[in-house]
Every structure is written in structure tokens, then in C-alpha cells.
Amino acid sequence: MASMHKPTQTANSADRLVFSQSLSLRQKAHKLIPGGAHTYAKGDDQFPEQTPGFIVRGKGCHVWDLDGNKFIEYGMGLRAVTLGHAFEPVVEAAYRQMQLGANYTRPAKIEVEFAEAMLEVIDGADMVKFAKNGSDVTTAAVKLARAYTGRDLVVICADQPFFSTDDWFIGTTEMNAGIPSAISEMTLKFRFNDLNSLKQLFERYPDQIACVLLEAEATVPPARNFLQQVKELCEKEGAVLVFDEMITGFRWHIGGAQKFHGVVPHLSTFGKAMGNGFAIAALAGNREIMQLGGLDHEKSRVFLLSTTHGAETHALAASLETLRTYRERNVVEVLWRQGELLRTQIRRSIAENRLEGFFEILGRPCNLVYATRDQHGDPSQAFRTLFLQELIRRGVIAPSFVVSIAHSDADIERTAAAICEAHAVYRKALDEGVEKYLKGRPVKPVNRKYN
Numbered sequence: 001m002a003s004m005h006k007p008t009q010t011a012n013s014a015d016r017l018v019f020s021q022s023l024s025l026r027q028k029a030h031k032l033i034p035g036g037a038h039t040y041a042k043g044d045d046q047f048p049e050q051t052p053g054f055i056v057r058g059k060g061c062h063v064w065d066l067d068g069n070k071f072i073e074y075g076m077g078l079r080a081v082t083l084g085h086a087f088e089p090v091v092e093a094a095y096r097q098m099q100l101g102a103n104y105t106r107p108a109k110i111e112v113e114f115a116e117a118m119l120e121v122i123d124g125a126d127m128v129k130f131a132k133n134g135s136d137v138t139t140a141a142v143k144l145a146r147a148y149t150g151r152d153l154v155v156i157c158a159d160q161p162f163f164s165t166d167d168w169f170i171g172t173t174e175m176n177a178g179i180p181s182a183i184s185e186m187t188l189k190f191r192f193n194d195l196n197s198l199k200q201l202f203e204r205y206p207d208q209i210a211c212v213l214l215e216a217e218a219t220v221p222p223a224r225n226f227l228q229q230v231k232e233l234c235e236k237e238g239a240v241l242v243f244d245e246m247i248t249g250f251r252w253h254i255g256g257a258q259k260f261h262g263v264v265p266h267l268s269t270f271g272k273a274m275g276n277g278f279a280i281a282a283l284a285g286n287r288e289i290m291q292l293g294g295l296d297h298e299k300s301r302v303f304l305l306s307t308t309h310g311a312e313t314h315a316l317a318a319s320l321e322t323l324r325t326y327r328e329r330n331v332v333e334v335l336w337r338q339g340e341l342l343r344t345q346i347r348r349s350i351a352e353n354r355l356e357g358f359f360e361i362l363g364r365p366c367n368l369v370y371a372t373r374d375q376h377g378d379p380s381q382a383f384r385t386l387f388l389q390e391l392i393r394r395g396v397i398a399p400s401f402v403v404s405i406a407h408s409d410a411d412i413e414r415t416a417a418a419i420c421e422a423h424a425v426y427r428k429a430l431d432e433g434v435e436k437y438l439k440g441r442p443v444k445p446v447n448r449k450y451n
């Protein structure tokens, strides 16, 4: 049978990429910035050695690195960019607002406008408060739940990788240096799709659990009624249910995974795609809990997300325009459709290259990720690095296969050709040894104890 994929017509031809300028800036970056970057997930240890070190420009789903190499990008700013880089209506809305001033002594009118627009799409939320980072709003949800319930313990989902940069979460990871154990010990874990594991915590710590915090869905869908049962259990036990919608929000559905799955939490947190790359995050929830951060109650005041830049006006203008675009262009539908197109091609390539059991594509079409396994079927960072390396050589940067609406059919077709060739190398590496094909050291997980 003829190969499904013609030899590559990718953005760059394999092996001709030069990264000399990136390489020299990288040395300087590591002298000036711990880790050489401001986000661990973008760091050098997350990519192969032959990799674009720095991006200077993005447009749509394409980025250009310091050496002038052009790539099709996936993941798109750690999932913050769903409309494409430098999406003009959003950039223009932000620019128009900037000309009116970024920050005033009294609140800006646009704070109320965007609050109203946001609450129209989030079912069950009566109030919202904005911030700059997802970590800040998940932490705010935890604090609010503690204040509301008068309890200290926090329960998070053990199968989901990230909730916040703050101590209550990072203290539970391998990378917990600098965090007192007294703090880490107040965060407990249950298993996704395992209601009993949650019940056991409530039994073991009666009247002590303030909240249960999880993503309604990550790579594994919730079992039938699981989310509803978690909510019922929380209500029975007097705990607050929080959905972290940083990834699922504005992706599963315009109303988030809570709308998609039909379960409304007491509090939910958003960020990433909300502003198409501009810094914005939100804590939304029901009035009874949220108002503890306000001025109209008799209880102890909760210091809820009061920051200098929380309501920076141009980020709010960018978010308003992003939301308008979501409605006008059926953004969520396009994300699912383009992801599905890509998934079909990836599955075909897996079959063509006999990689079943070694390369897995996971998650919903709007949020595709992949898993790499070695010749024994064990999870392998070396094979992940090899795959990344072979894609980069062919003009594709893909730590995940998370698409934006700027990924056209032609971009997906080009990516599929690159994947098929990268998979062919993967196959050879399985048969002959990964070290024969991998140039340099493998990547490492972000959350690890030692370098």
C-alpha cells in the first residue's frame, strides 16, 4: 500500500536548521535568569539540544526564532493562545485601551464590563474577580474556601499535574525545597474517577476539609456521574468544590468543562485562553462565598486577590475582544475540529509506523497531548526528546498537539507529514536503540527533586 504521507513539504527541511544565535544568547540567559527562562515549561531541559532557543515573533500558528527559522507551533504559549499569535482584533482592542491609560487610582469602567461578559458565560457564577496568573486565582479559591468553612485542609486531585506555583500545591511535589512541611501536610490527595478515595479522606478528617479542587477533566474523561457525585459528597460534608478551568476553560466549551459536563462547582478558576496570551485570570463563584472578599458582610474580611495589576485595562480589553471572537467565530468548535483532523492523521501515522503501544495520543481533540514509550513499553523521556528533535528538524515545535484556530488544514497536513517522518525515525530507534538517533541528553520532568 502506498504511504499515506508524501515526503515532507514542511516549513524547514530536516538538518538545515542553524541555531547559532540562539545558542550564544542561551549562555547569557542562564547567567542572568535562573533556569534561563521565566517559566519552567519553556526551559532548556524541556527541549532537545538542537532546538530554537528564543522566539522573536509569532503570527497565527507560526513562530520565528532568533536565527530566522520558521516553525509551526503547538501548545501556543502554554495553551494561552487559542486565536493565534498577534491576532489583530485582540491586539487592536488592547492597543486602543492602552491609549486611554493602563491603570488608574479608581477602578476602570471596563472592569465591570468584562465581569458582566464573563459571568454571562460561566453558569452558576454570580461574582468574579480578576488577576494576572492562574496560580493566584487557584490560591485565592483555596483561601476563600478556608475562610468560608473555617477549616484548614485542602484536597486536590493526585492525577493532575499542576494547580498553582504557591506553597499549598508545590509543597506536595518533588520540587518542594523552601516549603515548610506544616504547609504541605495540609494538602491531601484523592484519585480521579475514584470516589472512594475521596470518601476515605472525609472519613479520616471529619469537618476538617475546606475544599476539593480538581480539573473536571484532564487527559482522562470523568466516569459517568463522577463529577456530580464529587459535588454531592462535598455538599454533604460541608466542603467547597472548586474546578480549576485553566486548561478546560474556553476550550472544552465557552462555558468551560463545567458546562460541557453539566456540573456547576461552587468556585471555579480561569486563565490562559481568556486573553489570547494577555495576562489575565479569574476566580468565579457563587455570591455567598465570593462576597467574603467584599465590603457587604459582617464576617471576617478575606484578603481576596487585591493586586496592583489585577485589572490592568488592556488585558481586560483583550479578554473582552477574545470573548467576542469566541462567539463570532465559534472558536471552540474550530479547536475541536482542527484537533480531530490532526488526531486522525497522527493515528494513521502510528499505524503506518507500527508504533501502537509506543506512541500514544491522549486527551480531547481541543487539548491533545502525547505519551512516548521505549522498546519495553515503559514511559521514556529519551523517546520524547527524539520525537521533539525530529519534529523540530522538520519545522514543527510540538511539546503537545494543542491547536489554535490559526492551525489551518494546510498547517495540519504539513504537521502530519513531519510527524510521519519523525515516527519513522522513532520506529528505527525502537529497533536499533534510541542513542543511535538522539543528539544530546534527554529532557526531564519539570517537577523533580534534583537537576
Ligand SMILES: Cc1ncc(COP(=O)(O)O)c(C=O)c1O
Residues within 6 Å of the ligand: 078, 132, 133, 134, 135, 136, 138, 162, 163, 164, 165, 215, 244, 246, 247, 271, 272, 281
Ligand atoms: C491546570 C492549571 N492550573 C493552574 C495553572 C497555573 O496557572 P499560571 O501559570 O497562569 O499561574 C496552570 C498552569 O499551567 C494549569 O495548567
